[in-house]
Amino acid sequence: MLDPILSRWLDVQAQALDVGSCDPQEVLPRLADANVLRVGVPKALGGLGGDVAGAVEVIANVASHSLAAAFVCWGQRSFIEYLLQSPNERLREQLLPDLLSGKLAGATGLSNAMKFLSGIETLQISAEPTEDGWTLNGRLHWVTNLRKTGFVAAAAIEHAGGGAPFILAIPDSVAGLQRSRDLDLLGLQSSNTAALGLEGVELSRDWLLHEDARKFLPTVRPAFLGLQCGMSIGLARRSLAEVANHLGSSRTVLRDELQALRVTLDHLVSELKQGLLAGRFAAQPVPLFKLRIALAETAASAVQLELQASGGKAYLTAHGSGFARRWRESAFVPIVTPSLVQLRTELHRQANL
Incomplete structure (x- = not known):
C-alpha cells in the first residue's frame, strides 16, 4: 500500500x-x-x-x-x-x-540501447578516447525524468574507433550537454520528458557504469522491463476497480468479462514476479517479452471494459475526466520502449533463428 x-x-x-x-x-x-x-x-x-x-x-x-x-x-x-x-x-x-x-533525478536513457541490443537501432552517441575518459557526441531523442533542478542520465556509448560499446552515467552539469524543451506529449506531460544533445562532452572514467554494454544490458533488462510492466499492472487494476464500481443491475452482463480479466491479470503478475525472483529472464528474455505484451493488452482491455461499464457518462467531461486520462494512458503503454511492435519483431526474429 x-x-x-x-x-x-x-x-x-x-x-x-x-x-x-x-x-x-x-x-x-x-x-x-x-x-x-x-x-x-x-x-x-x-x-x-x-x-x-x-x-x-x-x-x-x-x-x-x-x-x-x-x-x-x-x-x-x-x-x-x-x-x-x-x-x-x-x-x-x-x-x-x-x-x-x-x-x-535519474534518467534511464537506455531505450536506444535496448533497441540496439535487439538489433533494431544503432547507438546514437559515439565516443573518442581522451587521456582519462572520452569526448562524446550524439543525441538521445526521448528521455524521461530530466528534472531541471538536477539529473544524471544513463546512456550506451559506441566507440568511434571500434571496440565494445559501454554504459556511462552523464551528469547534467557537464559542458556541451543540451536539454531540449519538454516534448509536447499527448499526456504524461509532467514527466520531464525531453531530448538530450551531446556536443564535445568530456567525461572521465569515474562515470563508467559498465565497460561492456552487451554484458550489462541483458543483466539489467529484466528489471528495466519488469519495473516498466508495473505501469500496465497499475492501470489495469484501476480500470477493473472502476468497472466493479459501475456494475449495476443493468450491466451484470459484464461481470463474467470482469472476472476473466482479473484472473488473467493475476496470472500474468504472478508469472512476472516468479520469473524476476528466479532470475530466469536474463538468459531467457522471450517469456519476459511475452509478459510485457500480454500485460499491455490486458490494460487496454480493462480500459475498454471500463468504458462499457461507465456508459455514456464516460463521454461527459464532468464525469469522465478520469476515464479519459486512463484512455490516454492506455495509448502510451504499447509505445513506451521497447514498444509492442519492437517486441513482436524480436519474437519473430527469435522464432526464425
Whole structure:
C-alpha cells in the first residue's frame, strides 16, 4: 500500500500531471518522501530491503493513481537499479543517497540501447578516447525524468574507433550537454520528458557504469522491463476497480468479462514476479517479452471494459475526466520502449533463428 498522503496527492493531481499543469519538479520529491524509491534496495545502501518484485508493486500502486507519476518512478528506480548492478562502487556511493532522497533525478536513457541490443537501432552517441575518459557526441531523442533542478542520465556509448560499446552515467552539469524543451506529449506531460544533445562532452572514467554494454544490458533488462510492466499492472487494476464500481443491475452482463480479466491479470503478475525472483529472464528474455505484451493488452482491455461499464457518462467531461486520462494512458503503454511492435519483431526474429 502507498503512503496515504502520496495517494491523496496523486488522486488530486492526476489530471494536472497528465496535462502538464502540475509542476513536474514536485513529482520526484513526493515519491521520495513516501519512500517508494527505496523498496528493493538493500538496507545497507539506504534502502528498505525487499526485492525487485516489491518495486514492481510500488510502481503498479503509483500507476493506479497516475501513470505520469509512475513513469517518473520507473525512470528513477531503473537508474537506481543500474547503480545497484554496476561494478563502479564509488559512483554508487556518490549518487545513490541523492537518488533515494529525490534530490537528484535519474534518467534511464537506455531505450536506444535496448533497441540496439535487439538489433533494431544503432547507438546514437559515439565516443573518442581522451587521456582519462572520452569526448562524446550524439543525441538521445526521448528521455524521461530530466528534472531541471538536477539529473544524471544513463546512456550506451559506441566507440568511434571500434571496440565494445559501454554504459556511462552523464551528469547534467557537464559542458556541451543540451536539454531540449519538454516534448509536447499527448499526456504524461509532467514527466520531464525531453531530448538530450551531446556536443564535445568530456567525461572521465569515474562515470563508467559498465565497460561492456552487451554484458550489462541483458543483466539489467529484466528489471528495466519488469519495473516498466508495473505501469500496465497499475492501470489495469484501476480500470477493473472502476468497472466493479459501475456494475449495476443493468450491466451484470459484464461481470463474467470482469472476472476473466482479473484472473488473467493475476496470472500474468504472478508469472512476472516468479520469473524476476528466479532470475530466469536474463538468459531467457522471450517469456519476459511475452509478459510485457500480454500485460499491455490486458490494460487496454480493462480500459475498454471500463468504458462499457461507465456508459455514456464516460463521454461527459464532468464525469469522465478520469476515464479519459486512463484512455490516454492506455495509448502510451504499447509505445513506451521497447514498444509492442519492437517486441513482436524480436519474437519473430527469435522464432526464425
